[in-house]
Amino acid sequence: MSIKTMSIQRFFFALLLSLPLSAQATLAIQNWQTPQGARVVFVESRELPMLDISVDFPAGSARDPAGKAGLAHLTHGLLDQGAGGLSDTAIAHRLADVGAVLSGSFDRDRAGVTLRTLSSATEKTAALEMLARVLQRPDFPQAVIRREKQRLIAAIREAEADPGTVAGKAFYRALYGTHPYAHDEAGDPAAIARLTRGDLQAFYRAHYSAPNAVISLVGDISRAEAEAIAARLAAGLSKAAAVPPLPSPAPAASSDVRIAHPSTQSHVLVGAVGMARNDPDFFPLFVGNYVLGGGGFDSRLMREVRDKRGYAYSAYSYFMPMVEAGPFQLGLQTKLEQTDDALKVAQATLRQFIADGPSEAELEQAKSNLTGGFPLRLDSNRKILDYLAAIGFYRLPLDYLDTWVAKVEAVDVAAVKQAFARRIDPDRLVTVVVGAGGAR
Amino acid sequence: MVGMRGMLLALLVGSAQAAVTDVTLDNGLRVIVQEDHRAPVMVSQVWYRAGSMDEFNGSTGVAHVLEHMMFKGTQTVPPGEFSKRIAAAGGRENAFTSRDHTAYFQQMQKDRLALSMQLEADRMANLVIGDALFAKEIQVVMEERRLRTDDQPQSVVYERLMATAYQAHPYRRPIIGWMDDLSNMTAQDARDWYARWYAPNNATLVVAGDVKADEVIELARRHFGALPARALPPRKPQDEPAQLGEKRIVVKAPAQLPYLLMAWHAPTLKDWEQDTAPYALQILAGVLSGNDSARLQKSLVKTRQIAVNASAGYDAVARGPGMFMIDATPAPGTSAAALEKAIREEVRRIQRDGINEAELARVKAQVIAADVYQRDSLFYQAMQLGEYATAGLPPEALARRVDKLRAVTAREVQAAARQWLQDDRLSVAELDPQPLQAKAQRAAVPGVRHVN
Numbered sequence: 001m002s003i004k005t006m007s008i009q010r011f012f013f014a015l016l017l018s019l020p021l022s023a024q025a026t027l028a029i030q031n032w033q034t035p036q037g038a039r040v041v042f043v044e045s046r047e048l049p050m051l052d053i054s055v056d057f058p059a060g061s062a063r064d065p066a067g068k069a070g071l072a073h074l075t076h077g078l079l080d081q082g083a084g085g086l087s088d089t090a091i092a093h094r095l096a097d098v099g100a101v102l103s104g105s106f107d108r109d110r111a112g113v114t115l116r117t118l119s120s121a122t123e124k125t126a127a128l129e130m131l132a133r134v135l136q137r138p139d140f141p142q143a144v145i146r147r148e149k150q151r152l153i154a155a156i157r158e159a160e161a162d163p164g165t166v167a168g169k170a171f172y173r174a175l176y177g178t179h180p181y182a183h184d185e186a187g188d189p190a191a192i193a194r195l196t197r198g199d200l201q202a203f204y205r206a207h208y209s210a211p212n213a214v215i216s217l218v219g220d221i222s223r224a225e226a227e228a229i230a231a232r233l234a235a236g237l238s239k240a241a242a243v244p245p246l247p248s249p250a251p252a253a254s255s256d257v258r259i260a261h262p263s264t265q266s267h268v269l270v271g272a273v274g275m276a277r278n279d280p281d282f283f284p285l286f287v288g289n290y291v292l293g294g295g296g297f298d299s300r301l302m303r304e305v306r307d308k309r310g311y312a313y314s315a316y317s318y319f320m321p322m323v324e325a326g327p328f329q330l331g332l333q334t335k336l337e338q339t340d341d342a343l344k345v346a347q348a349t350l351r352q353f354i355a356d357g358p359s360e361a362e363l364e365q366a367k368s369n370l371t372g373g374f375p376l377r378l379d380s381n382r383k384i385l386d387y388l389a390a391i392g393f394y395r396l397p398l399d400y401l402d403t404w405v406a407k408v409e410a411v412d413v414a415a416v417k418q419a420f421a422r423r424i425d426p427d428r429l430v431t432v433v434v435g436a437g438g439a440r
Numbered sequence: 441m442v443g444m445r446g447m448l449l450a451l452l453v454g455s456a457q458a459a460v461t462d463v464t465l466d467n468g469l470r471v472i473v474q475e476d477h478r479a480p481v482m483v484s485q486v487w488y489r490a491g492s493m494d495e496f497n498g499s500t501g502v503a504h505v506l507e508h509m510m511f512k513g514t515q516t517v518p519p520g521e522f523s524k525r526i527a528a529a530g531g532r533e534n535a536f537t538s539r540d541h542t543a544y545f546q547q548m549q550k551d552r553l554a555l556s557m558q559l560e561a562d563r564m565a566n567l568v569i570g571d572a573l574f575a576k577e578i579q580v581v582m583e584e585r586r587l588r589t590d591d592q593p594q595s596v597v598y599e600r601l602m603a604t605a606y607q608a609h610p611y612r613r614p615i616i617g618w619m620d621d622l623s624n625m626t627a628q629d630a631r632d633w634y635a636r637w638y639a640p641n642n643a644t645l646v647v648a649g650d651v652k653a654d655e656v657i658e659l660a661r662r663h664f665g666a667l668p669a670r671a672l673p674p675r676k677p678q679d680e681p682a683q684l685g686e687k688r689i690v691v692k693a694p695a696q697l698p699y700l701l702m703a704w705h706a707p708t709l710k711d712w713e714q715d716t717a718p719y720a721l722q723i724l725a726g727v728l729s730g731n732d733s734a735r736l737q738k739s740l741v742k743t744r745q746i747a748v749n750a751s752a753g754y755d756a757v758a759r760g761p762g763m764f765m766i767d768a769t770p771a772p773g774t775s776a777a778a779l780e781k782a783i784r785e786e787v788r789r790i791q792r793d794g795i796n797e798a799e800l801a802r803v804k805a806q807v808i809a810a811d812v813y814q815r816d817s818l819f820y821q822a823m824q825l826g827e828y829a830t831a832g833l834p835p836e837a838l839a840r841r842v843d844k845l846r847a848v849t850a851r852e853v854q855a856a857a858r859q860w861l862q863d864d865r866l867s868v869a870e871l872d873p874q875p876l877q878a879k880a881q882r883a884a885v886p887g888v889r890h891v892n
Contacts, residue, residue, distance in 0.1 A: 050813060089738055096806055151771075158769065261876065297527075310577065310583075311579070368527075369528060375479060376549075
């Protein structure tokens with residue numbers, strides 16, 4: 001479908017998930033805690049008559065109990081499918097009646113609910129009432145659980161036709177072994193089929209609590225009103241203590257995973273365990289990766305794999321910073337018969353970058369793009385909300401935004417070389433290839 | 441499904457444009473400026489009124505291939521240098537090709553507009569398409585086709601359904617082009633396309649952001665003003681002859697679940713003041729799937745549980761004709777045929793009984809709110825202006841869009857459903873899933889964990 005309206009683009013950027021944070025000095029971020037222990041991050045923005053709120057919890061798939069892969073995902077999906085005695089339909093209609101948009105976000109670390117509403121009193125009041133209801137009083141109706149389990153399993157099976165999805169799942173499995181990041185965010189169909197209403201309720205109570213909550217707000221409200229909204233949202237949540245930290249992942253051993261698939265292309269992923277959100281090497285890795293494979297047409301991978309050889313439409317690398325060390329991933333897709341050639345070029349590009357680092361000129365180019373593009377990172381309420389949520393959730397210092405440009409500027413060639421050498425051993429990488437017979 | 445949601449968004453998002461400046465330079469270049477001073481940034485887009493609908497059989501995909509070649513150098517800017525200069529200035533840039541247009545954009549700090557215009561004006565007139573670079577880039581485009589169409593069963597269904605629903609109109613051809621045409625495309629095909637369509641009098645420059653309209657126009661004059669207008673080839677309408685009965689296709693592809701896509705020929709907005717059906721059809725799409733419990737979701741997904749997903753989409757703005765579409769994935773145990781029957785019942789219910797006032801008010805509330813929300817995105821505002829301009833609609837049509845949607849009555853929605861969602865206008869495609877292969881074998885198992 002998307003081809004019709006969205007049209008096709010010259011390339012797509014893989015993953016903005018590794019949001020680098022930045023801000024104008026003028027972005028006044030306020031933060032506080034509610035009496036129940038929920039952390040709040042707020043920016044007042046009066047230009048548009050609207051309000052964005054997100055409420056995030058450490059309730060992503062890394063929190064799935066053993067044998068219950070999919071519990072976190074299903075719990076998150078059911079929040080707005082019946083709450084406080086209102087049916088899924090009543091909730092959807094009441095939100096739509098005031099033009100409000102309730103959406104969810106879910107990954108290995110985080111489960112979040114986001115509300116966008118007009119800031120006019122009637123609309124805002126009704127929308128906030130629904131947000132509070134779904135966060136505080138989800139009903140988990142038995143019939144709805146049955147239905148949503150079936151839909152979730154169907155979605156997982158449907159995605160098995162997509163070689164990129166198959167490769168991504170295998171990559172995390174190979175990289176993380178027994179760590180909670182290993183299994184797929186969506187869960188495992190057999191485990192999902194066994195989940196009970198009791199499982200959902202228990203998971204909800206333990207994770208969707210005030211001490212676990214991060215409430216982010218941007219928009220057309222005062223500090224006093226933001227405090228009142230946050231207090232009301234937090235007051236109705238459970239008091240369950242903050243969840244314990246996740247274990248740290250061990251570096252992965254080399255492995256080479258080949259999976260058969262009827263696709264016309266091979267999907268190739270190469271990587272290693274990378275860095276955590278609060279890693280001291282964050283900036284050298286982030287800026288250095290721009291040169292390697294993060295800078296689109298400005299990157300070596302794109303030049304070597306696409307421009308010079310025409311091997312792939314997309315070739316990229318990224319670090320995904322997570323609560324614990326997230327992956328470093330390099331990826332490309334190419335027609336089956338040139339899989340090994342393209343893989344060799346990508347490996348050689350990575351190996352050379354780790355050995356020699358970027359040139360002075362390349363690093364200057366990276367820094368000038370990142371610092372010069374800095375205002376684009378905060379030019380909408382939506383983007384600001386995402387940054388606030390990350391600051392709150394990952395407990396980044398409040399001045400993080402004010403120092404971002406200086407930290408990018410401070411990165412030098414030696415720092416990039418050292419940081420990459422510490423993280424990525426080119427002789428110890430995980431490689432996943434999905435396509436053809438899976439044979440080499 | 442995600443794509444359908446994209447379409448819906450496009451229909452719900454309206455616009456409350458502040459003053460839009462719209463001028464045409466002596467050489468025919470149209471310049472549209474939307475001032476928005478929320479952040480010290482701007483987006484600049486050059487839209488060419490040349491998309492896949494302007495192609496000929498045998499060279500399908502050439503509009504998009506040329507888009508790729510536009511980054512491969514001019515007489516004075518070497519290959520790769522365009523992207524490098526924009527990146528050095530902190531910019532983000534890309535391009536996109538659709539059935540109706542090809543567009544190029546840069547997002548940058550507001551004081552860097554001159555660089556963007558200088559580079560765009562240069563490649564509007566001075567592109568160099570070398571054989572060697574073309575030979576590499578056509579390989580890239582074929583990889584793009586494999587990635588986005590050939591290995592995506594639902595994209596294949598969409599492509600084949602369009603090729604069936606349209607028999608004469610060029611919308612029957614995929615934007616990316618047929619693989620055989622890509623395999624046989626030459627650098628000369630791209631040069632011919634460039635010579636034919638890339639001229640100031642076939643382009644619109646849209647700038648939105650923290651800029652002053654008169655300064656933008658002055659800058660545009662300085663950079664684009666000297667480029668000569670050129671005679672453009674005549675455009676033939678190629679109207680689709682009336683469909684003479686329902687069409688059906690089956691698409692077999694490796695997949696796990698079946699999928700159903702239904703498309704009815706429908707009008708698009710031509711006379712924005714007099715037309716009523718395109719507005720009514722937008723509301724109809726909202727009634728069918730504008731929220732998580734709109735008719736299709738509530739009936740098929742939630743109550744009867746015969747679908748795991750279902751949605752409707754309709755795009756009112758296009759150079760050519762329109763389609764009203766519904767897509768759905770059957771729930772396990774339900775056949776595509778049974779689901780199709782249920783969808784037809786939902787359509788008939790509206791044709792017979794109409795919609796209720798609460799549903800109508802709900803969709804309108806969403807239109808009004810979305811009109812505010814879309815102002816959060818500079819890029820989206822510029823996109824809308826460019827799409828309207830390319831489709832031949834004035835900025836007033838965009839500014840008045842919400843008013844027109846608010847004026848739609850329940851009776852008009854019912855009438856539109858009766859008139860346009862008729863079986864004789866319908867084409868149906870069903871994905872018949874083929875096995876993904878015997879069990880995936882692994883040449884090597886994930887390595888043993890190394891513990892430090």
